Amino acid sequence: MTAETRRGYAKGRAKRREILDQAMSLFGEAGYRGASLRVIAARCGISHTGLLHHFPTKEALLLAVLERRDDVDDEWLSVGGTTGVDRLRRFAELAALNAKRRGIVELFTVVSAEATAADHPAHTYFVRRYENSVAGARLAYEQAGRDGALREGIAPADAGRQLIALMDGLQVQWLLSDLGTDMAGVLRAHIQAQLTVDL
Structure with missing residues (x-):
């Protein structure tokens, strides 16, 4: 591969990232x-044609934007191979990170609501995403329970579903309160009340 070809690929990747950023916004x-x-x-x-060279349809662009957000979040949650209480702590830290990414939070909130319609191009994506998110939170609670860190009476399956619902509900409140809601603080207090150890 020539240096010129490598520069062309790098330029194409940079333009693709710019398109994703603008689309996300x-x-x-x-x-x-x-x-x-x-x-x-x-x-x-x-040009419009230039954009279609990178993303042939609007649906392809939307899914690429959503997948990019998930890749960033999954990497954040998985740093160091966290499990159990450490993984639950990461959920609270992710809420703090989201408080610095209003555009991403707005995107997720708007599109996830739109995607409740079965004919929306991201409907299947969000169904799968919520199944995976709830399963991941449930697993973290199960691991915390095996480690003896979960309070008696906390059912991991219910707690996992509640945690994801709380995270998303807090994002809506945060946006509507002009960023006045302490998403990470509320989430941390919720998780702490379920544990027998310090978060």
Whole structure:
């Protein structure tokens, strides 16, 4: 591979990242249905056809944006191979991280609500995502229980579902309170009340 070819690939990857960033921002502002590929292209300084070279459909772009967000979050939750209480602590830390990423939180909140419609292109994605999120939280509670760190009467399956619901509900409150809700603090207090050890 020549140096010129490598530069071309690097330039293409950089443009793809820029498109994802602009799409994430516009999907957060206008929702998936209200966002236009032409507007995203214009924000990136490329033609509509140029955008379609990277993402052939609006659905492909949306799924790429959502997958990018998940990759970042999964990496954050999995640093150091955390399990049990450490993994539960990571959920609270993720809420603190989200408090620095308003655009991503807006995107997720808007599109997840839109995707409750069965004909939405991200419907299947969100069904699978929630199944995986709840399962991951349940596993963390199960591990905490095996380690003797879970209070008596806490059912891991219920606690996992409640944790994910609380995280998403706090994001809505945070956005509506003009970022005045302490998502991480509320989440940390909720988890701490379920444990026999310090979070």
